[in-house]
Amino acid sequence: MKKLLSIKFGLFFVLATVLLMTFGIAYASAVQADTFNQGTQRLNANSSPGNETDSGAVSSLPPGNTLGNARKAFAYWDAGGTNVNLDIDTNIGGGVTSNELSFSMGSGTTGQAKVIWDGSTDVTTDQPDYDGLNVDLTSANPENDAVYVKVLDADHQTSLMLTAFGGSATNFGQKDIAIFGDGDLHRVDLVYRFVDFSEEGGWSNPSSWENVGALQMDIDGTIVDDLDITIDEVGARPTEEVREYGDLPELDPSNNPKYDEYQGAYHIPQGLTLGYNLDGESGPNPSRYANGDNNNDFDDEDGVVAIDPEAWIADGSGTIQFRVNGCIGSCFVNGWIDWNNDGDFLDANEYVLQDFSRAGNYIRSLTVNYPSGTTEGWIYARFRVCPTAATCNDPAVAGVVNGEIEDYVWYIGGTPTAVNLQSFSADATSNNVLVGVTMGLAAVLLVGFVALALRRQRHQAE
Template identity: 30%
Template sequence: MRLSIPILLTVLFGSSVHAETPASVEPFDTCPSKAFLFQSSPSKVYGVNLVTGGYSTLAETTGLNTHINAVGFNQSDRYIYGFDYDNEVVIRIGQNYVGEQLTVNGLPNNTKFISGDVHDQIYYLHRRELGIIKIDLSPLESDPSATLTATTLDTDLNNLRTSDVAINPIDGNLYAVNNNSYNLYRVDLETGDSDMVYSLVADIGPPSGGFGAVYFDVDGNFYISRNDDGKIFRIDLSNEDDIDDKNLEAVLFASGPISGQNDGARCANAPIIDEDSTIDFGDAPDSYKTLLASNGPRHEVDSGFYLGSIAPDSEGDGFTSPLDDNKAGLADEDGVGFVTALEVGNTSLVSVQASTAGYLSAWIDWNQDGDFQDTGEKVFSDSLLTSGINSLSIAVPAGATIGSTWSRFRFSEASGLDYFGGATTGEVEDHPVTIMENGSSLRYYPSESGYATIAFEDNWPKEGDYDLNDVVFKFRITETLDENSAITRVLIQGYLSAYGAGYHNGFAFRLGGINRSDISSASTLTHNSVLQESNGLESDSNEAIFIVSDDLKQKLPAGCMYYRTAQHCQEALVFEFEIDVYFNEGTDTSSLMTMPYDPFIFATPGAYVRDGLWYNPGRGLEIHLADQAPTEQFDTYWLGWWSDSSDPATSRYFKTSSNHPWALLIPDEWSWPREHVDLVEAYPEFAGYAESGGENNLQWYLLEKATENKYYLSEE
């Protein structure tokens, strides 16, 4: 929990309607996204992060030495308005949490209001016996000392026992929960008509305490904070049809502060993410409840509770394909390692590193149905970890589905966490995992969790600007082997890192040594976690060639011309793929070429191919790694033209006379040259590496050997 330094004031106001206004009573600079919570008597002011339930003290006092209730935020003048419960006057509070009293005519005598909110320059006060009182705040715009007038809105809310109310920025209606019944009511602020729109009992149980602080966000989500246990529930009230049809649900969203004297205010037109917050989210597909809109798991960072050796960085929301936490920021998903494979019917060993003592809960989607809801999918429940490495075991069910699935690990000082919802401390790590048959083993390229980089210069057979950033992919491969060490499955995963090409290019993998007829129809291709109709296997080739995409330009966002190659072009990753290859029964895979197989690009059929070519070879123009023979689709006419010095008789392909290749494979993550920067200018040691045929300068690609300001540096 982060603590801010409250502004402590000792100025006390007497019983007169107008005390001298302190000079520091100034409006807020913006529409804050934090939720304000007033507690105790005299009231203290807290800032609540509704996303996680974390809170911090904003002010120990408002200078009024009184109990403040019925607070609401006025977006028009950016003040908090409230009711001085002890002196029975209306007040307003500025950005330094200093209060001033206002003059209001027409307020009922000897009446204490405990619930209220502000909307469209009207301050609404509610009390069960009276209904709703309206106060027009607009005269304060021209005269900060103006006398305001209270009027009564006729309504049938006389029996509503509520501790706070809030106004929905979507439909302009007031909403409140009856503490005695847990029924949710809606009030039309034009007519005063009210109706019961939903019973919360089925979702959160029978009444067990009032909701002293309620809030809205800009998307029409209604947050209700229960005094007795601090639990914060969320109800989506953005759709009028759903409200009318009572198609609603109250979900546990986070756990906040406990108090018997709560009242809340919030700028309802602000997004829910606190502008000062730092939050760690998950990155599994959203069917597992990952995004904030799905009430995905989230933890406040900088708490000292985390997994692995690297503390988590913060995100604005959960990441889903093609992004994940490691791609977008620090590679902090380092806390969980599977020591042994997840084999059906066996026990797997898992190594979990904790920063300090705390509780771990974890889930695995055994049946691959896209959720963690099924019986037995919670594999750890509040397991107490010690600081450092913890060895744990997971029993893999006999009925677990073979193949790729997802896991979720949550670590915190708090127990009782589900696979969704907010927490004030800790970290969530989502990891893809593979369920294997008993006796199987795995083999990786370049490693289990790392990526190799392949980069292409697409001007072949001309050398061009030789910036090697026309097409850049990062990828990794996992082979599954049976008890006889025969390959039974190939999983290729990757994402487009950069595209500086002006031409249209496709990207593919050839599994050399295997025929198309050896590939099972169970093989699949996914783009951004979406299963494609075709598995990508090229239909008019005898070889096993998987087309990832035949036109990568169509995958690019509409922003920068040079996607992630010009330094100013800090576009998000937009394209991820996965090829899951199974072989027909009886296939001899011993002839399969070694990883990383044969990744290559080709000219998109029908698009403009290359400057200087006097006919269009289309799919026949391929660019492979140095000395890799092209596929059967290749047009051999162009071998040896211009800068190319290929010689099939000596198995020399796709190299210049100086041994410069048109494609590079780096078995690690790599920062490619910026647009129009020659590779040798960005990485001077590459020249010696190429000219020696790869004998010298083997680590030419390391960042410390690069020329400053010549390579692309992601600022994510």
């Protein structure tokens, strides 16, 4: 009996420990992020008397919901004839809330916004309680080493500045990331690594992140008027959860290794992109059609285009077009094309873009030459952009701070054979299903009829 009780107690202890650990991890994760899905706030600032500078609002949230269980928000009008609007978790119609932060203003209007997490509900001042939060933002498994910001939309240039305070106004770390928005920007993940923050007063990275007194985010809407930006999440994260990987295949159709040495390459996203969009991931997404990243959360492969690849073999050369966005100063693009499709980028003429540099944001078309003997078929390509020279000039290098990887597969020298499904029929027999499929080539020629007998499972009663 004692042995039985001992076993039951042991099982109870193990179960209780697991539940406690699970709850503890969930709680720790929850209090270190704000996903803007609770605590409605709607602010409008303009030039009307009594509202010349700002308006503020605070939301007290349930324990474990967000940093310090409170969020203070402020909107500031700068110039122009329309409102500066800051809306958080507001009703967008039909009883549906946005679960987002939206900062917007009209044409000709500029302004700013500020969001503070300090555990305080006092909005008589727009300054944080510098030691009100006192939270360890590194606490997680694996350990947090960055602040993650998920931007969903931005239509003009802006910047997002994060400031972490350690007990006083003069003791802080700060980092600013520029966003060059456009109507086509619908997702950019930003990783503010603790070690990249400035160190003011007694602030020291990363140890000061173990006791953060307040966290503040400033949105600058004075660079360009008529800004609209939407943010879905701000919170502490491990960098390894939000990296930018590629999606080249790791096996060919015969299960032989292919591009396996390039799977570990990644960037830490901080605003510099090929195209406009970038969503981070926790690991590579190898796929036969180089679309694993496209199909993972958000399709961000929008930076490089092959121009008329079906004519490349006849012309003796090809044209690619690429867009660089989020570039401050000069940025560097590297590209590789596996002309002979042998699973690497080591052969002649396969390094097609070598630290190509141009200042600012731009679209560029370049001619690429391929070696003699290149034949019609599928080819794989990898492109990378980075903020400094000789940083991502290797298709396999990992840990590049800022920038992006994009992988592609193109069919060159012709049009791949297409098969069009023209009809489908299924006829039941006593114990089988007869399936008929009529298919045609791209020229819509009837090439055959396929009949397949599929054995149906008999019912248990039979």
